[in-house]
Structure formats: structure tokens, C-alpha cells
Amino acid sequence: xYELTQPPSVSVSPGQTARITCSGDALPKKYAYWYQKxxxxxxxxxxxxxxxxxxxxxxxFSGSSSGTMATLTISGAQxxxxxxxxxxxxxxxxxxxxxxxxL
Amino acid sequence: EVQLVESGGGLVQPGGxxxxxxxASGFTFSSYxxxxxxxxxxxxxxxxxxxxxxxxxxxxVDSVKGRFxxxxxxxxxxxxxxxxxxxxxxxxxxxxxxxPATYGASSEPYVHxxxxxxxxxxxxxx
Numbered sequence: 001x002y003e004l005t006q007p008p009s010v011s012v013s014p015g016q017t018a019r020i021t022c023s024g025d026a027l028p029k030k031y032a033y034w035y036q037k038x039x040x041x042x043x044x045x046x047x048x049x050x051x052x053x054x055x056x057x058x059x060x061f062s063g064s065s066s067g068t069m070a071t072l073t074i075s076g077a078q079x080x081x082x083x084x085x086x087x088x089x090x091x092x093x094x095x096x097x098x099x100x101x102x103l
Numbered sequence: 104e105v106q107l108v109e110s111g112g113g114l115v116q117p118g119g120x121x122x123x124x125x126x127a128s129g130f131t132f133s134s135y136x137x138x139x140x141x142x143x144x145x146x147x148x149x150x151x152x153x154x155x156x157x158x159x160x161x162x163x164v165d166s167v168k169g170r171f172x173x174x175x176x177x178x179x180x181x182x183x184x185x186x187x188x189x190x191x192x193x194x195x196x197x198x199x200x201x202x203p204a205t206y207g208a209s210s211e212p213y214v215h216x217x218x219x220x221x222x223x224x225x226x227x228x229x
Binding site: 030031033035037041042043044045048054084086088090092093094095096097 | 221
């Protein structure tokens with residue numbers, strides 16, 4: 001098994017860009033997925049296969065991956081984007097989560 | 104619209120058993136892998152188990168192997184998780200998730216989760 005490492009927290013002002021990283025040795029060979037989790041709500045898939053955005057997810061969410069690091073970018077972050085974000089790879093491994101604060 | 108509705112959670116004593124259920128609608132249930140994912144209080148997401156659409160493949164996180172069984176009833180569009188020998192470490196919200204899968208070069212399944220239910224809370228305490 002392997003680990004996916006995320007920063008515990010990221011804080012940005014409204015309208016700024018938030019970048020959340022996810023590092024792991026398997027990422028050069030496996031896709032990264034990103035989930036948004038708000039308290040009391042079900043997780044929501046915001047990025048799949050490194051950089052694809054599901055229908056209904058705002059364009060301000062984007063993803064990229066290079067080598068052992070995947071990155072979720074929220075361009076022009078809004079207060080409604082606050083929550084925990086988890087990266088995931090297809091071996092059943094989640095990152096520890098990053099709490100995003102927009103204020 | 105894809106919907107997943109879990110039930111069966113509750114308070115159970117250490118060492119006890121519980122069966123969780125998930126009813127699916129809005130898609131062809133029998134064509135998809137399905138999964139259970141949990142989140143303990145104050146902790147992150149943890150994958151628990153996967154099951155192939157025809158039940159021919161099942162996978163579990165090491166911490167639940169031998170104690171939990173994932174199974175499904177395609178005729179009733181339902182997914183289940185039978186849990187035995189529960190301990191405090193199993194206290195969590197359990198989510199049912201649809202799990203599209205592809206296969207890698209070594210025939211191992213690559214699963215992710217695209218739709219999730221609202222979850223059901225399992226509390227293990229005396």
C-alpha cells in the first residue's frame with residue numbers, strides 16, 4: 001500500500017486562487033480524483049482522472065498531475081467552496097484531507 | 104437522477120453485529136461496481152469495501168477483512184454491508200457509493216466513486 005499526502009489546511013480570500021496538493025509515489029501510474037466534503041453532506045466528486053470535471057461542477061475547479069504530485073486548483077474561490085477536500089487514487093487510498101477556508 | 108439511500112445504522116455494543124443497506128435508483132444498478140466508504144468522527148474518508156456488479160470480485164480494507172461482508176441484490180437494486188465483531192474503531196458514518204471501474208494491465212480493478220449517498224451513522228459503544 002502507499003500513502004497520499006495533503007496539507008492539512010489552505011486559506012484564501014474570496015476571489016483568490018486556492019491550490020491543494022496531493023503527493024504519492026503511485027501518482028505517476030494512477031489517476032487522481034478529488035472529492036469535496038462539507039460537514040453533514042455527502043462527498044462530491046469535483047475532478048476525475050487527474051483533470052476532468054464532472055457535469056455540474058463549476059469551471060473554477062481544475063486539476064492537474066505531474067510526476068508524484070496532483071493538484072486541485074480553485075480559481076476565484078468563493079465562500080461556498082469552503083470544506084474539506086480529499087484526493088483519492090484507485091487503490092482504495094484517500095489522502096488525509098485539506099480543510100479549505102475562504103475568508 | 105442517481106440516488107443512493109443508506110439505512111441500518113445505529114447504536115451497537117462492542118462485539119455486536121449490524122447490517123447496512125443501500126437502495127439505488129436512477130441508473131442500471133446491475134451494471135456497476137459499488138462500494139462502502141466510511142468517515143469516523145473528526146477523521147478523513149476511508150474506503151471499506153468494493154463489489155463487482157456480478158459479485159464475482161470483492162475487496163476489503165485490511166482492518167475489516169474477516170469481519171465485514173459486502174453483498175448485493177441486483178433484483179432489488181440494493182447493496183449491503185454485514186458487519187460483525189464491531190469495535191469502537193468502526194464508529195463512523197458509512198456511505199454507499201457508485202463505483203465505476205476499469206481494469207489495469209495486471210487485471211486489477213481501478214475503482215473510483217462518482218455518486219454517494221447521504222450516509223448512515225454507526226456508533227459502537229457500551
